């Protein structure tokens with residue numbers, strides 16, 4: 175949903191917080207370094223208004239490689255300096271020094287992020303491919319620096335008997351933990367094996383992804399003109415274009431990807447073709463040929479278990495979840511299993527509704543997995559009669575942007591003022607910049623960059639990033655945050671009309687931006703995210719789109735200026751619980767398998783059998799499948815990002831639903847001043863400077879309960 179910072183380097187491990195300043199005082203290469211540094215604009219300190227801003231108007235793809243390499247070189251020099259400091263290790267000379275480091279490379283990565291997500295080109299992608307292994311090597315050089323780790327460990331151990339100030343203590347603990355979780359405490363022999371396993375895993379991950387990609391590219395379903403029943407004109411047009419690009423003029427291509435499969439299964443009247451398209455999609459990585467992923471998965475599971483075993487963990491899930499909000503696999507499983515029965519019970523009702531529609535149509539079928547989306551759509555039209563085109567007439571981008579500012583004003587006391595055109599450099603004319611200040615004191619908080627429109631070279635979807643984050647440990651750093659979307663640019667003078675989903679996403683991404691702006695942390699590490707917590711704040715902000723204040727002022731018809739009718743809003747709200755049996759079940763089945771695979775003994779595991787038997791034990795309804803079947807579950811097997819973490823979406827959803835009820839219950843509703851203050855103070859401003867569970871308790875007076883989520887999904891609330 176979001177791409178927070180492209181600074182993988184930083185989120186991977188705290189250890190990449192390298193180098194700043196002149197590490198080279200006694201170094202005879204100082205002259206060269208300084209010279210090159212000054213020549214390459216990407217490495218330079220930011221100048222200009224608002225405490226300095228990125229020189230987006232001067233950035234060049236040609237400068238990237240040199241800048242990254244120089245940034246890494248400076249980074250490693252400073253790490254060496256910290257590691258070889260003759261003074262005994264202290265918080266200041268070790269942990270704070272690490273926090274202070276990496277500024278040049280950080281600056282380069284702001285430009286790098288723009289060039290990869292907003293303004294990409296084949297030229298840049300070549301550079302990216304060339305730099306990827308070097309950046310990975312750079313990270314390893316830091317995470318495996320023994321002298322550095324010994325210093326961190328000394329500071330950490332001292333802090334266990336003589337605690338530091340709260341925020342310093344947390345930085346020390348997070349830093350130590352990150353090194354420790356990545357094997358820094360192992361002896362030489364185990365470290366060697368650890369590195370071997372990681373290397374082996376990284377090539378298995380690549381192979382896994384490539385196999386899925388192969389099956390996505392090689393199972394295309396071609397339709398003839400007679401087989402287009404039910405499909406929309408725009409879908410047909412793009413299918414024709416894809417077919418002709420693939421040398422099949424006059425035909426229509428259904429590619430083996432979600433964006434092609436999903437609408438086809440929803441609308442096509444050709445049942446046999448639906449079955450074929452469904453089969454192709456859900457068999458990716460599972461075709462029993464050289465691109466089959468099942469054996470790779472077994473190897474990955476074995477290696478993961480061996481690797482965490484070196485550090486004394488029983489299984490991968492236990493290792494992974496220790497620094498997540500859920501803390502243990504049991505907690506994550508408990509949540510999933512609490513929702514599961516209601517989800518599969520709802521599927522039964524949905525199937526019955528669909529079967530009734532099929533029977534009434536005289537279709538003479540029994541609902542199969544390739545029928546679910548098709549008949550669900552028929553039920554939706556019958557039950558909710560919601561015309562998405564009608565809704566769009568009330569959702570103008572300009573007005574929605576004003577609605578964001580209004581919400582931020584009411585909850586955070588922020589004011590947004592456009593900066594004078596040309597005063598802050600931007601990377602494209604479409605990008606607009608606002609200054610964010612405190613309404614009362616006028617204090618400058620930061621700048622908000624909005625890049626709203628689709629263009630070639632911009633990745634799809636919507637995301638939020640920071641170019642600079644708030645910290646105070648070396649003076650007050652103000653925030654530079656951005657939101658990025660892919661709205662279609664209108665003809666001059668025309669309004670940009672967006673769908674309800676897109677408006678919701680717009681609020682979601684702005685939630686990330688508010689999370690960046692409101693940070694009150696002292697150290698950079700404390701700005702970091704916790705995977706099962708960091709989507710919560712942004713999901714929560716989505717709820718303000720349908721508040722009366724926003725509806726009445728900003729959701730107005732682009733021609734008449736009339737607010738959106740209450741009956742239409744009611745329909746939208748009612749439709750939000752529609753098909754939750756399907757959505758929740760397909761998601762949870764994947765999340766449960768993800769967790770159970772990593773809790774199981776991987777020795778001699780048969781992936782196909784494991785998936786089949788586990789789903790059977792869970793009473794998985796036969797009318798649908800996992801959202802991501804194991805052989806193509808890229809979240810979990812093309813890397814480690816979401817391994818035993820796919821549950822995290824629902825974890826954040828529980829918090830979202832529960833927190834939004836705190837507003838519903840308050841006298842002032844969603845704009846209640848007291849709850850809003852707690853929202854800012856406990857849920858937004860602290861970021862990762864306190865344990866998320868503790869922060870939530872301060873907000874709500876108790877832990878989050880599951881009931882609100884059940885209500886939001888239209889499921890029966892379990893009785894205690």
Ligand SMILES: [Zn+2]
Pocket residue numbers: 175176682683686709712
């Ligand atoms: Zn997000």
